[in-house]
Amino acid sequence: xxxxxxxxxxxxxxxxxxxxxxxxxxxxxxxxxxxxxxxxxxxxxxxxxxxxxxxxxxxxxxxxxxxxxxxxxxxxxxxxxxxxxxxxxxxxxxxxxxxxxxxxxxxxxxxxxxxxxxxxxxxxxxxxxxxxxxxxxxxxxxxxxxxxxxxxxxxxxxxxxxxxxxxxxxxxxxxxxxxxxxxxxxxxxxxxxxxxxxxxxxxxxxxxxxxxxxxxxxxxxxxxxxxxxxxxxxxxxxxxxxxxxxxxxxxxxxxxxxxxxxxxxxxxxxxxxxxxxxxxxxxxxxxxxxxxxxxxxxxxxxxxxxxxxxxxxxxxxxxxxxxxxxxxxxxxxxxxxxxxxxxxxxxxxxxxxxxxxxxxxxxxxxxxxx
Ligand code: SAH
Ligand code: SF4
Numbered sequence: 525x526x527x528x529x530x531x532x533x534x535x536x537x538x539x540x541x542x543x544x545x546x547x548x549x550x551x552x553x554x555x556x557x558x559x560x561x562x563x564x565x566x567x568x569x570x571x572x573x574x575x576x577x578x579x580x581x582x583x584x585x586x587x588x589x590x591x592x593x594x595x596x597x598x599x600x601x602x603x604x605x606x607x608x609x610x611x612x613x614x615x616x617x618x619x620x621x622x623x624x625x626x627x628x629x630x631x632x633x634x635x636x637x638x639x640x641x642x643x644x645x646x647x648x649x650x651x652x653x654x655x656x657x658x659x660x661x662x663x664x665x666x667x668x669x670x671x672x673x674x675x676x677x678x679x680x681x682x683x684x685x686x687x688x689x690x691x692x693x694x695x696x697x698x699x700x701x702x703x704x705x706x707x708x709x710x711x712x713x714x715x716x717x718x719x720x721x722x723x724x725x726x727x728x729x730x731x732x733x734x735x736x737x738x739x740x741x742x743x744x745x746x747x748x749x750x751x752x753x754x755x756x757x758x759x760x761x762x763x764x765x766x767x768x769x770x771x772x773x774x775x776x777x778x779x780x781x782x783x784x785x786x787x788x789x790x791x792x793x794x795x796x797x798x799x800x801x802x803x804x805x806x807x808x809x810x811x812x813x814x815x816x817x818x819x820x821x822x823x824x825x826x827x828x829x830x831x832x833x834x835x836x837x838x839x840x841x842x843x844x845x846x847x848x849x850x851x852x853x854x855x856x857x858x859x860x861x862x863x864x865x866x867x868x869x870x871x872x873x874x875x876x877x878x879x880x881x882x883x884x885x886x887x888x889x890x891x892x893x894x
Contacts, residue, residue, distance in 0.1 A: 527586045528557060529655035529662065532707035533714075543582070549575065551713050557585055558658075558714035561666045587659035588613075593667070600860030603664070604872060607632055607656055611649050612873040613692050615660040616865045617668065617684070624668075625686040628660045630702055631693025633874035636727055638747075639759050640792055642826040643692045647876025651698040657705035661687060661715065687717060690725040690745070692872055696732035703740045710742075719743065719783035725790065730766040733774040741781045745788040745819070746771065750798050751806035759798065768810065775814050786815045793822045793842065795834040804845035811851065818846055818853040824866040 531539060537550040552571055556562040563585040565576045588605035591612055595601050601617045613629035634641070635648035661684065668683045687709055689695040695702045702724070708714045709722050724736065725745040733744070750756035756763040763771075775787045789811065793799045807818075820843055823833040834842075839855055846853040858866045 526583050527653075527655045528553065528583050529585055529587060529658050530653060530704075532654075532704045533711050534707075535704065543578065545575065553579070554711070554713040558662065558708065558711075561662065563587070586655065587663045588656050590663065590667070594863040594865070596860040596863045596865060598859055598862075600863065600865050601668075602860060602863050602865040603660075603667075605629075605656075605660065605663075607652060609649070610873065610875050613652065613656075613660075614865070614872045615664060615691060616860060617664055618859050619683075623685045624683045625688055626661060626664050626684045627688050627691045628657060629691035629693050629872070630657055630689055630695040630698050632872070633876065634693050635697065635878065636694050636760075636762050638727060638749075638761070640749075640794060640823060640829060640831050642829070642871045645829075646871055646874045647878050649874050649877050651701060652693070654701045654704040654708070657701060658708045661709065665715075682715075684715075685717070686721040686723070688723045688725065688745075690723070694727055694729070695724050696726045696729040696736065699732055699735060703736070706740050706742060710740075723788070727760050727762050728766055728771045728774075729762060730770050730774045733778055737778045737781045741778070741783060743784050743788070744775070744778055744782060745790055746775060748789040748791050748807075751803050751810050755798060759794075772810065772814050775816070779815060786817050789816050789818050791818055791820050793820055793834050793839055795823070795832040795838070797831065799834045799838055799842055801841065801845060804842045808846065808849040808851065816851065818843075818851055820853060820855045822855065822858065824858060824861065826864075826871070 526539065528536065533550060533554055536554055537547040540547065540550045553568065556568045562568065565579040568576060588607055590603045591606050592604040599619045603615045604612050605615060606612050611632040613632055615629060616627040618625045618627065629652065631651050632649040633647050634643045636644055638644045665682065665684060706722060709717050710719060719742045723743040723745050725747060726733065727747045747760060749759050753763060753767050756768060779785065779787065820839060822839055823831050825833065843853040843855055860866055
């Protein structure tokens, strides 16, 4: 039975056309589902009664089921969602003054095996469907209640004003489902979020960055983590396929169509690995022709990671080298650390279909020092 949370507006209109229903019916149902958070066709009062009965028989509105709901002392809230087959993914809500950000997952696990990431260490199970990606926003909106709570967006008066695809998984490795989910998030008949407030974070899958630019440009964050190929090959293995030169060129192409005029480079700070003055200076050279901002993320530890967070003073010095070169560099504050909701700590529950020998395979730190 089709789950209507799986469709963007065009998809829903096509499905309604199959029932010989007009496109405005799709818009009505879209509004009920996403603006009102309604999952009961019977309650859609402005939809003709006969159609409501037909919809009840032919379709469903089914969001992922929350298994656990944790609230951090700093207001960050984390949900664990069942995605079937003994797999669960995590979603995090981060309230801040003037905005509320939802960090959503796009895959159960991740196949890319970045050396410092808990999600990558647990292997890959499967892509999330559009309904499972949009469903995280659908349910968080419902659970957080109407506007007026903490946060509060400028453009739609809801608690969630921003969405970042920075949870579990590599969004651009699940391209079609992610793009359909993005379209729902942006659609005025659904969440009406601004393109500038929806961010896709990628480890750097170059052809998919180009496709995103063509099909659904939103704000782009790229996980850089190293200034040269030798180090990046080890930290972010996808770099062996798409090296820095190609990645930087893709970022510049993306900016021709992007809703923002800069790319955000995420840079996880790993003590003794990628955090020296020399690394910072090499970054300045690397990004010289690419309009960007840096977001430094002090490493968030998890068991057996094999990495450590640098001292605060080191992060500050690193940031100041970038700033002095005219690059805006912010340092991400750790949020939700007490409920393991910080970047890179999301592990959910994943049955690894790739059957790796061990769950977490950290690189020895000495090996990645340069
Ligand atoms: N797969 C995508 C998005 C999810 S990860 C990507 O890699 O961009 C979101 C961010 O958290 C990425 O920049 C990732 O490198 C970073 N991250 C992963 N593990 C981390 C950890 N242990 N501490 C801090 N940041 C981490
Ligand atoms: Fe996957 Fe991103 Fe983690 Fe790398 S950092 S393993 S791409 S989720």
